[in-house]
Amino acid sequence: MHIAIIGLGEVGRCYAAPLQAAGFELSLCEARPSPAATALASSLGLPIHDKPGPWLAGAQWVLSCVTGAVALEVVKGLAPLLARGAAIADLTTASPQAKRDAALAASGHDVGYVDTAIMGAISLNLVRTPLLASGKGAEEFKELIERAGGRVQVIAGGAAGDAISLKILRSVFTKGMEALCVELLMSAEKQGVREQLYEQLSDIDQTPLRSFIDMLVRTHVIHAGRRAHEVHDAQSELASQGLASVVLPGVEQRFRITASALEKHPLALAEPSIDQALQWLASTADQA
Secondary structure, three states: OEEEEEEEEOOHHHHHHHHOOOOEEEEEEOOOOOOHHHHHHHHHHEEEOOOHHHHHHHEEEEEOOHHHHHHHHHHHHHHHOOOOOOOEEOOOOHHHHHHHHHHHHOOOOOEEEEEEEEEOOHHHHHHHEEEEEOOOOOHHHHHHHHHHEEEEEEOOOOOOOOHHHHHHHHHHHHHHHHHHHHHHEEEHHHHHOHHHHHHHHHHHHHHHHHHHHHHHHHHHHHHHHHHHHHHHHHHHHHOOOOOOOOOOOHHHHHHHHHHHHHHOOOOOOOOOOOHHHHHHHHHHHOOO
């Protein structure tokens, strides 16, 4: 099988040697090769093409490892050059909509398209960095990457855009938690109660994460008003410690928006399910 790698930054370089070692025929492309890219190509005994061209006609797979800003245009340029039935794996950080548009552009030339999200630090794990894949050809992509020593999780029934969407949503959760935990532990440390705080939070460990998140959202649409006041008081306490919160003003705003919507559009249920809570939040989002 012939695989072409477009873009020899950190991501593209990471997969080149393992794919060649796994027995795949390899082609490389980079408009402005770095010394690291040039050294890699030399070690593999391969030339570096400066742009896509007729040389791609024999490639069954193309790994697009360019920047997210140009990812869609790159796919639009690649698809007409590939044989019908070939496929593109887009490992870029392009937006979900850009990846959906790219999949549509590829399908117009009977070329498959796999939205591939990198779910870890390439610099640390190299080819073993977990990948999340969705779209036409995802299972075949999983097979070829795992043959080279990689790890791929395929989203069953997933469409292009789903993988990068989930990566972004995961980032919303983890980065939001990170910022909150920074402020939380700074305050606890300053008051000398950090170890006791861990103990007070230990009950959360007993609840599956999905159940915990769903519970927060279900009760949010009931208690947003009261919780907004609690968050306001918590901000005042942190400020009194000389630790003015950056995170909590946004949290308070979120609660107050929901509380305002509850006044205008009261929730008809005393104990909504997670589906009912989300439906109500979505229905009032544009009216808040």
